[in-house]
Amino acid sequence: MSKPFIAGNWKMYKTIPEARELINGLKRQLSDLSEVDIVVCPAYTALSDVSDLLIDSHIQLGAQDVYWAESGAFTGEVSVLMLKDAGCRYVIVGHSERRKYFSESDETVNKKIKAVLAGGLTPIFCLGETLAEREKNQTISIIERQLKGGLAGLDAASVAKLIIAYEPVWAIGTGKTATPQQAAEVHQFIRSWCGQHYSGDTAQNLLILYGGSVKPSNIQELMQESDIDGALVGGASLDTASFVQIVKGAV
Numbered sequence: 599m600s601k602p603f604i605a606g607n608w609k610m611y612k613t614i615p616e617a618r619e620l621i622n623g624l625k626r627q628l629s630d631l632s633e634v635d636i637v638v639c640p641a642y643t644a645l646s647d648v649s650d651l652l653i654d655s656h657i658q659l660g661a662q663d664v665y666w667a668e669s670g671a672f673t674g675e676v677s678v679l680m681l682k683d684a685g686c687r688y689v690i691v692g693h694s695e696r697r698k699y700f701s702e703s704d705e706t707v708n709k710k711i712k713a714v715l716a717g718g719l720t721p722i723f724c725l726g727e728t729l730a731e732r733e734k735n736q737t738i739s740i741i742e743r744q745l746k747g748g749l750a751g752l753d754a755a756s757v758a759k760l761i762i763a764y765e766p767v768w769a770i771g772t773g774k775t776a777t778p779q780q781a782a783e784v785h786q787f788i789r790s791w792c793g794q795h796y797s798g799d800t801a802q803n804l805l806i807l808y809g810g811s812v813k814p815s816n817i818q819e820l821m822q823e824s825d826i827d828g829a830l831v832g833g834a835s836l837d838t839a840s841f842v843q844i845v846k847g848a849v
């Protein structure tokens with residue numbers, strides 16, 4: 599079994615002082631816990647400060663998005679090199695909020711994944727169905743479309759370097775978590791799809807996170823599923839006590 603992987607997606611929350619306070623709390627309470635890979639993904643403005651605070655910590659840094667070009671006249675965007683410069687090792691790509699509010703398509707997600715890999719960082723590739731799609735029994739076909747589109751043109755060696763996060767849109771920020779069985783069914787599909795399209799080893803070693811209303815009270819049951827390797831946590835990662843409990847509950 600792989601080491602559990604817990605990432606906090608802070609979304610558009612936390613000023614720099616607030617980010618510093620949260621990180622100091624996490625460092626105090628998680629410094630001895632090396633059995634879990636822990637990543638925090640603050641807003642761009644707090645990345646450098648958080649990176650400085652994490653220098654003596656095993657907690658790692660990620661960003662919430664990126665633009666695929668190396669540099670250029672793209673007002674408002676941030677490149678992979680800039681994220682590396684700020685201390686990031688991970689980048690969330692294709693989060694459903696980006697898809698919904700900022701018109702991200704499978705095609706732009708694919709460009710971002712390629713840019714992140716080319717820059718030597720690890721993409722956390724998010725996918726998931728909406729409630730309407732689930733109710734129409736389209737979950738698997740939607741996931742397959744997102745996998746095909748997001749991973750287009752990548753070979754097995756590249757896919758082996760990324761992390762996938764299954765985040766059913768209806769479970770994000772709603773308090774409604776997928777049951778461990780619902781999540782496991784999709785995780786199994788993702789793993790076997792990657793086995794068919796890349797290699798058995800790639801599929802077996804692939805980290806697949808679950809995201810969507812993960813909290814201290816449900817992390818343990820989710821982690822009991824063998825195909826769930828960790829979690830991408832939104833709301834509950836904004837509070838020191840709840841994020842610490844989630845990390846500890848993942849062991």
Ligand code: PGA
Nearest residue numbers: 770771810811831832833
């Ligand atoms: P949530 O968000 O934990 O607040 O549901 C998860 C996410 O958007 O990654």
